[in-house]
Amino acid sequence: MNAAAASELVQELLAGKHRALARVISKVENREPGYRDVVSSLHSHTGHANVIGVTGSPGAGKSTLVDKLARQYRDRGETVGVIAVDPSSPYSGGAVLGDRIRMASNVGDMDVFFRSMSARGTLGGLSTATADAVKALDAFGKDRIIIETVGAGQNEVDIVRTADTVVVLVQPGSGDDVQMLKAGILEIGDLFVVNKADMDGASRTVADLEEMLHMDRDPTAKLNTGHHDAPEHPDFGEDEAADDEAAHWEPKVLETVATSGEGVDELIETLDAHSEWLDGTGRREARARQRYAAEIRQLLRADAAELVDEELERHGGVGDLADRVLARETDPYTVADEVLQPVRDCVENRRED
Numbered sequence: 001m002n003a004a005a006a007s008e009l010v011q012e013l014l015a016g017k018h019r020a021l022a023r024v025i026s027k028v029e030n031r032e033p034g035y036r037d038v039v040s041s042l043h044s045h046t047g048h049a050n051v052i053g054v055t056g057s058p059g060a061g062k063s064t065l066v067d068k069l070a071r072q073y074r075d076r077g078e079t080v081g082v083i084a085v086d087p088s089s090p091y092s093g094g095a096v097l098g099d100r101i102r103m104a105s106n107v108g109d110m111d112v113f114f115r116s117m118s119a120r121g122t123l124g125g126l127s128t129a130t131a132d133a134v135k136a137l138d139a140f141g142k143d144r145i146i147i148e149t150v151g152a153g154q155n156e157v158d159i160v161r162t163a164d165t166v167v168v169l170v171q172p173g174s175g176d177d178v179q180m181l182k183a184g185i186l187e188i189g190d191l192f193v194v195n196k197a198d199m200d201g202a203s204r205t206v207a208d209l210e211e212m213l214h215m216d217r218d219p220t221a222k223l224n225t226g227h228h229d230a231p232e233h234p235d236f237g238e239d240e241a242a243d244d245e246a247a248h249w250e251p252k253v254l255e256t257v258a259t260s261g262e263g264v265d266e267l268i269e270t271l272d273a274h275s276e277w278l279d280g281t282g283r284r285e286a287r288a289r290q291r292y293a294a295e296i297r298q299l300l301r302a303d304a305a306e307l308v309d310e311e312l313e314r315h316g317g318v319g320d321l322a323d324r325v326l327a328r329e330t331d332p333y334t335v336a337d338e339v340l341q342p343v344r345d346c347v348e349n350r351r352e353d
Contacts, residue, residue: 001027001034010041013140018110021140028132029117039132045139047288049081050275053163055149055156055185060169061195065258065267066148070112072268073144079111081137081145085130085159086118113137127158128298131291134162157185161291164284165274167191167267170209173201186212189251190274193267197255209253247281249274304343311339 001009012020024042027035052069054062063084070080117130130147137145147163149156160166168189192213194205252270256263278284312318315338324330 001032001038003037006034006037007041010038013042013136014045016141018113021113021136022115024136025115025117025133028136029129031129035132039135042135042139046135047138049134049138049142049145051134051138051145051147051163051165052271053147053149053160053166054169055151055160055166056169056193056195057171058150060171061258062148062150062169065169065193065195065256065264066146068258068261068264069146069268069271070144072264074112078143079141081113081134081140081142082115082148083130083133083137083145084114084116084148084150085126085156086116086150113140113142126155127162128295128302130159131162131295157188161188161294164278164287165190165271167193167271169193169195170205172196172199172205190249191267191270192251192253193263194253194255195258197263198257202255206253206255213251213253247283249277249283307343308339311342315339 009020009023013024024038026032027038054066054069056062066082066084070082073080115133117126117133134145134147147160149159166188168185168191170192172194192209194202194209196202254263254267254270256267258264278287312321315321315335321330321335321339325332325335
């Protein structure tokens with residue numbers, strides 16, 4: 001795509017044309033030529049949407065709950081974008097598109113934009129692609145953007161970090177799910193929802209979650225107490241980890257029955273409360289700063305890795321280099337120095353300029 005075509009596509013998206021929005025997200029997902037210029041052009045038009053991440057194990061009822069949330073926001077006159085992410089599938093079809101069928105209450109509503117995204121063999125870049133798709137929806141003018149992931153592993157954690165508010169769904173009586181939360185997602189959840197609360201074991205699951213959150217807040221437990229608020233990188237100072245109570249969000253545990261809509265009103269109210277807390281404490285801007293820092297690092301690492309791969313090929317490929325090391329003709333440190341030397345020279349020359 002040439003510069004003129006990219007500019008026209010951006011202008012059509014900003015003018016509210018859904019077809020242009022769909023094309024931009026396709027370019028972002030497939031990493032088509034020119035997608036970076038398009039996303040860069042959209043950046044100055046972002047920063048207005050409220051982004052909600054919904055994650056949890058398969059079968060927890062995420063799609064049904066997201067459908068109800070979208071319907072509630074539409075009833076309030078707000079526009080909604082939904083990105084359903086499947087990190088495990090190499091294609092965009094299958095279970096993710098099947099889940100969309102269950103979002104029946106919003107079918108035909110042009111102010112609710114649904115899009116399924118998949119890894120397509122590139123797990124490492126999916127969180128960046130999702131963040132870029134969110135930017136497209138934000139620039140388009142969507143008031144609420146919901147990111148839904150099919151699981152709760154590390155890839156999903158990386159993806160939902162794109163959100164302002166993270167909602168974690170857990171099924172009743174699923175001890176494995178609760179144990180899984182200890183593996184990394186507990187500290188990023190702002191709201192924990194026990195869905196299908198009309199099933200046996202719901203009260204016990206709520207109690208288990210509340211106990212885990214209590215331990216997480218207890219300094220003697222020596223656990224992370226940030227709950228999605230502690231700086232991810234050392235770049236950020238103590239001012240962003242303030243100890244006063246006003247700057248700390250206490251994660252909530254709620255119960256819903258998504259199929260009937262029970263508990264969804266309370267969930268919406270709690271989401272609103274968290275959004276107000278983000279604005280009132282300055283945490284929304286702080287989180288955005290953290291996300292941009294992480295995004296810059298990720299892009300730099302990805303671009304640097306491509307340069308390194310090109311240099312590896314110029315030296316005969318990593319296989320040949322490994323054979324030379326195996327034959328004791330050289331060693332891994334020397335190989336690394338030789339491959340990176342042109343990159344170092346280029347960087348040093350730019351510094352001198």
